[in-house]
Each structure stands twice: as structure tokens, then as C-alpha cells.
Amino acid sequence: MTAIEKEDLEYQYSPSRWSHRFDAEAVVQDHVRVVQTETDKARAQLQCELDVPYGDREGDKLDIYKPDNCRSDAPIFVYIHGGYWQFLSKDQSGFTAIPLTAAGVMVVAVGYDIAPKGTIDVMVDQVRRAVSFLSEKFPSSSGLYICGHSAGGHLGAMVLSSDWSKVRDGRVPAIKGAFLVSGVFDLTPLVKTYVNEPLKMTEEDARRNSPCLFSAAVVKNHPKCKVLVVFGEHDAPEFHRQSKEYTEQLKGLGMEVSCVEIPDTDHFNVVHNLAEEHYQLTKMVIEEMLS
């Protein structure tokens, strides 16, 4: 790869450089401010259980945000945060909880060990165990829905392609739907970029953890799961491409999948606007989960 090719590839995989709202530094700052403020608000206002352990690793913790008078059949929105597998945490990931709990949905923010503490394999294993744990903890829920943003979209897709016989009790959790927002479904282009510096993935690690190479497992384990693939108008062309290709792949295998480009959003507010009840995606999520 020439220096120019590397520069182009890194530009494509630098979401902050494509924002129509702010420059690169400011858009990340704004994102962190919004997700932190809205999570703090949710923690102050709502009934929540924080730091619930889902396994034995120190980072195996999740936060649960409950609707008032929570019904035992409340549907569950499991949120897997983004941040290129190296930024953010569950402590900034309850920002969807105020509008979603108001609609009767239980919100869970999953924690996992970002790099350099965790490798991609560790993170994938953690989110799979978290979903298995939730399906056991809330057996009467009307449905488990996975939502992931960016790197979390990748982890959410890896949850769908799990070999569940190797996760906890071996049971397949009934996942009713997935909202994959500005996700990465092929990790191989990232190996040669700055994104990989703390991750230290080899080509083989990247392939083993690329959802686009394991889509057959999604159909096998979760044939009825409805998938919504979402990206921002001002996401980089590579993110548009990855979302569209993964959508087509799942469609080709007979899954019920739609792909939606949200106008006037970039890589960051495409997800953090879920803190607002009138945002297009908030309404789509609620409609899907209550149908």
C-alpha cells in the first residue's frame, strides 16, 4: 500500500472528518458531551440497576434502565456502544433511556473491555455472554432487541452470528430484532489503519471477527430476527458501502432486512439523537418494539 492509499483509507475510516456540523475534534467532543449528559440525566430520573455483573471478568457489567411500573413482559433494548473498540463505556451509554422507557421499553447498556485491556475476541465474547445472560434473566420479556453503534454495530452483528453452543448454557437467545447503526461489518480494511494501533489485530483476527464472513450463522440461529441497518447521510462512503453490502448479503439469505439512510445526520448524531423522542430513528425503534 502506498502512502497515498493509506491516507485515503484512513480518511474513509475517520468518521469525525465527514461531519457536516463541526470539525473533527469538535464533533467528537460534542458526541461525548451529549451521550454523557443524557446518560447522567437518565440515571438521575429513572429507576436503574447499575453495574449488574453478567460474568466473571471485571468488565462483565451492564446497566439496566426500567420504565415506571415495569411490566414483566417489557421488551428489552440492548445497547452496545461504539468508539472504535477503544473509546467510551457503558457509563455514557444510557442516553436512549428517557424516551425509550417512557414508551415502556427496558433499556440495557452493555459494558465491555475496550482496547488495550480487551482484544476484539474478548469484546465479542463479552457482548455474546451479556445477551445470553439477559435472555435468561428476563424470560418473560416480549422480546430482546440488539442495538449497536459503529464498533457496537459490529459487535451487535457478531452477536447475531454467534455459535451459541459455545456461549454460557448453550441456549440460543430469542433475538427479535436488531438495529445496526453506522456499523462496521468487514474489519479487514482496518488492519492497516491507525484504528488498529491499540487493537493489534492480525489479518486472521480481523477475518475471524468480520460479520460479513459469518452471515450464514445469522440465518441459521435467528431466521425470524428483523434487522434494520442504519447509517447517516454524512457518514463516509465506506460506511455507506459496508451497511449496504451487509444488508444485501442478509437479504440474499432470506432475512427480513431494511437499510435506511437518515438525512441530515453524521456518524455521531445518527445515534445520539436517540435521546430525543421525536427523532425519526427513535420513532422507528419504538414502533418496531411495540408492534
Ligand SMILES: N[C@@H](CC(=O)c1ccccc1NC=O)C(=O)O
Ligand atoms: N478517530 C475516530 C474517533 C471516533 O470514531 C470516536 C471517538 C470518540 C468517541 C467515539 C468515536 N466513534 C464512534 O463512536 C474518528 O475520527 O472519528
